[in-house]
Amino acid sequence: PPSVSLPHSFMLKSSEQARRVQAEAMVMQEKLCATHRLCHPEELALLGHSLGIPWASLRSCSSRDLQLLGCLRQLQAGLMLYQGLLQALAGISPALSSSVDLLRLDVADFATTVWQQMEDLGVAPAAQPTLGTVPAFTSAFQRQAGGVLVASHLQDFLELALRALRYLSRP
């Protein structure tokens, strides 16, 4: 497609949306630490690996090799993946459920914002990506530990997305 550029209003809104989701993911992580003493995501790498928790890549959004359409697609697909992961955490624990619900709704809305922008640019794939397969957490501990990993990685994912959006917003 001819060189595609993103409208300024999309940059502003999606950046704010990214910061909003990032703030909520941080709140979720703080609650998991306070309530369930799960405060160190680095201690959960092996568990995350054994649970088969997938991670979203934003390779096309890195400033070294930024491809706008690829970046949008990866951003949208990544948000759908996190929406699915957050859905799988349902019933994580009474203290956390409202945070997880709010975060899932905000991630879903952000995915919609990106998808509608791709549609407006006429670059949206025929079918919207599905939530994808996510692990089945079989214990409260797995859901809580999974919650720490998802919240922690979602913040890193959004940090990359914000950097790409800032990079794209430069005149």
Next chain:
Amino acid sequence: EKCGHISLSAPIVRLGDPVTASCTVSQSCSHLEPEPQILWKLGAELLQHRGKQQTQPDGSQQSVITLPSLNSTHTFLHCYLNWSNSLQLLDQAELWAGHPPAMPYNLSCLMNLTTNSLTCQWEPGADTHLPTNFTLKSFKSRGDCQTKEDPIKDCVPADGQSYCSIPRKHLLLYQNMVIWVQAENALGTSLSPQLCLDPMDVVKLEPPTLSALDPNSEVARPRPDCLWLRWEPWKPSFYMNQKCELRYRPQLGEASWAQVGPLPSRTTRYELCGLRAATAYALQMRCIRLHLPGDWSSWSPSLELQTT
């Protein structure tokens, strides 16, 4: 079989409209009277000679009455039988009169970042004298609200209230939605004008938190005409880029506010100079969303600081 039965042209009419009613008295009740006489009362008033009474083919007695203009909003119509000189009440019907709902107006909405719900309020319009249901209706849309995407669950306000809150799970943030109010009673329905808005563009922003800095920890020899302070935005709005304005004036006397702005929404150290020495000042701040639609927050409570 009913002793007496009233049937109405309509139980609810417009104020001043006519009402026709018939009262049918079964033979089992009227046969004891050689010449059974059906009488009507409206509220407490006996309606003299107003009903046309006839014997029906099945032997029952029927009286038909027309009230030319019903002027009370709520009253009772009673059907009596004059039974060995005592008025016997056989049936009664409730009559309502009022107006179809006026068009609700002044619809406005605010997004609450603490409850994450969108609260809309409206003016109901003139009293209809009838039970009238208000419903806040909306659907998700895109762009400039020309297309209708998913409908949103109706928001039904508590009785008698003219506001309703749409919970977060029914909202699609950062996209436009169409919102209106429907008023409905027995005499009709009316709709308010529609609003087209993104909930995040109507956030109710709270003011930032101002706090004093200890001058001595800031500078070696604090200037007598300066004050040191810091502020940070309202926590639920941390993620929103905002710009702010600071206003200040001596606490005593009636000086008008001096104002500084635009200022960033958070700073750990701000020096305000050009003030009168040894004077107590009141400082306030407000903020507004940057680059994107939004309203000014109210002014923060005063921070009271004294120049040295």
Next chain:
Amino acid sequence: EKCGHISLSAPIVRLGDPVTASCTVSQSCSHLEPEPQILWKLGAELLQHRGKQQTQPDGSQQSVITLPSLNSTHTFLHCYLNWSNSLQLLDQAELWAGHPPAMPYNLSCLMNLTTNSLTCQWEPGADTHLPTNFTLKSFKSRGDCQTKEDPIKDCVPADGQSYCSIPRKHLLLYQNMVIWVQAENALGTSLSPQLCLDPMDVVKLEPPTLSALDPNSEVARPRPDCLWLRWEPWKPSFYMNQKCELRYRPQLGEASWAQVGPLPSRTTRYELCGLRAATAYALQMRCIRLHLPGDWSSWSPSLELQTT
């Protein structure tokens, strides 16, 4: 298959009791380490060399640990694998320690004639440090409560509260019922002593309403040492025969109350004499059920009258 799994002898024990735990690490997780080492943490404390680790027939690793005496009421037990020199958390279990419930005591009930419900309150006894459920249990009975008639629906108080109200529809008035409180947590159950009462014998009676009478309309020449008043019982207790007591004293000074009684529970005209002239008096009244069990109401608010 779980990477690591803790199983406990019991998740809830008595304070100071031992706890035995095992952590089983599946081969899929431990095979990456030549000599997988399982470590334990209790709260934030790493338990050095306290677990006996063995390889199981299925190749998994299992470490068993015994905590001789659990002294904190709520803590976490963590199972780690030392994995290429980084501690990897594989599972954690929540540990609770506390006491079985003490016997609830001081159970008392009052029948509320406005809400027509029987409200009972009790002392819960010492804190058990564990989630403990209190339930107000009762059944209908007869005579002196030796027989058990119909059971009554359990009354479950709101969280943390030590009172519960049994609604009218579950009560059989003017008959005895048996009531007690059950306290239950993971370590046991305990029951309060039982009460045998008729709800109508424990009515919370409110005081009567005192009102002044105009002396001039009572007598031609009102005596300076008298006051005229009337009273009627608390409306919801109108049907109860009651006797009452009146007490009075000058408003000023520290005179003790003078008392008159027993008096009927309602009178339209009462003359109180023998008082000091030209003095402001405070009058109060209370009542109690007549001939049947009941408690005195509290004293009514003061009626202030002035002798002439």
